[in-house]
Amino acid sequence: MRILKTAIITGAAGQDGLILGKILCENDYRVVGYVKNHRQLDRLKNFNCKVEGKILENPSVDLIRSEIFLTQPSEIYNLAAVSSVAESWINQDLCDNTNFNYAELWLKALHIENLRSVKFYQASSSEMYGNSIGVIKNELSDFNPVSPYAKSKLKTHELVQKYREEYHLFAATGILFNHESPLRDKRFVSRKITSSVAQIALGNLKKIELGNIAILRDWGWAPDYVRAMRLILKETEASDFVIASGTSYSVENFLTFAFELANIRNWQDYVLINKTLFRPNEILEIVGDSHKAQLKLGWKPRTNFYTMIERMLKYDFDVAKHKIAPDLWCDFQ
Numbered sequence: 001m002r003i004l005k006t007a008i009i010t011g012a013a014g015q016d017g018l019i020l021g022k023i024l025c026e027n028d029y030r031v032v033g034y035v036k037n038h039r040q041l042d043r044l045k046n047f048n049c050k051v052e053g054k055i056l057e058n059p060s061v062d063l064i065r066s067e068i069f070l071t072q073p074s075e076i077y078n079l080a081a082v083s084s085v086a087e088s089w090i091n092q093d094l095c096d097n098t099n100f101n102y103a104e105l106w107l108k109a110l111h112i113e114n115l116r117s118v119k120f121y122q123a124s125s126s127e128m129y130g131n132s133i134g135v136i137k138n139e140l141s142d143f144n145p146v147s148p149y150a151k152s153k154l155k156t157h158e159l160v161q162k163y164r165e166e167y168h169l170f171a172a173t174g175i176l177f178n179h180e181s182p183l184r185d186k187r188f189v190s191r192k193i194t195s196s197v198a199q200i201a202l203g204n205l206k207k208i209e210l211g212n213i214a215i216l217r218d219w220g221w222a223p224d225y226v227r228a229m230r231l232i233l234k235e236t237e238a239s240d241f242v243i244a245s246g247t248s249y250s251v252e253n254f255l256t257f258a259f260e261l262a263n264i265r266n267w268q269d270y271v272l273i274n275k276t277l278f279r280p281n282e283i284l285e286i287v288g289d290s291h292k293a294q295l296k297l298g299w300k301p302r303t304n305f306y307t308m309i310e311r312m313l314k315y316d317f318d319v320a321k322h323k324i325a326p327d328l329w330c331d332f333q
Contacts, residue, residue: 244288
């Protein structure tokens with residue numbers, strides 16, 4: 001294989017990290033993926049044996065400087081995060097340490113070594129907008145985070161901007177709206193729905209418990225959004241980009257279509273609304289405006305809301321029928 005570049009991915013065993021690692025390897029990159037424990041390392045290796053997986057325990061600036069020296073990356077994708085909003089309320093210190101402090105270590109290391117040619121990507125989040133005025137959000141919209149997760153992401157987003165503007169590092173962000181795939185953890189409502197619907201249709205499960213199904217989100221297909229990350233680092237100048245579909249659907253819309261695909265019309269008979277699952281200060285509706293990404297990057301989503309659900313449900317049916325092992329999905333069409 002012809003190796004063109006080396007890329008580092010932190011959070012390499014998460015949904016986006018797995019997809020990105022596969023795509024980069026297919027494009028002749030050497031990929032070094034950092035994870036936090038052996039369970040994640042096993043998941044990474046089972047999914048893609050071409051990625052050089054490493055456990056990075058108790059990271060420090062000096063340790064990361066050493067890792068950068070050893071790997072000689074041209075691109076760094078910082079995807080490591082406590083990515084669950086619900087989990088962030090339970091362990092706020094862990095969320096802040098993972099989401100902010102970890103990114104700061106990488107940026108400090110790049111600054112100390114004066115590595116301005118290394119391109120750094122930070123995974124920012126639409127949760128940063130919170131309950132700010134207006135439904136449609138772009139790069140200039142106000143932020144008003146309402147969860148520990150969102151606050152940590154905003155603090156990190158602003159740190160990346162600081163290193164870009166004050167220290168002239170190539171430090172870019174993608175403000176990604178909800179993006180899903182069969183690799184999404186079942187703690188997230190999208191995968192919780194598709195995996196549960198498959199089990200209900202096969203008679204293995206009677207009910208699914210959900211929170212507020214009236215909320216509306218801008219949903220997208222994860223491989224489309226990971227593709228945007230690569231385009232962001234292909235730019236000659238670092239910047240911030242909203243990555244979104246531009247349309248919103250409710251959790252109820254998601255439910256209805258998933259049950260219809262499973263030939264179950266009366267979905268209400270299988271859903272329990274549990275108010276303890278409602279989030280504090282829930283964002284009722286949010287939509288992303290990705291015109292900047294469309295104009296500058298030539299990016300636009302290829303997969304719509306309905307096709308996304310169809311692909312996720314098909315995979316979960318295959319898993320439930322033991323036709324395929326969990327976490328081995330790799331159909332990135």
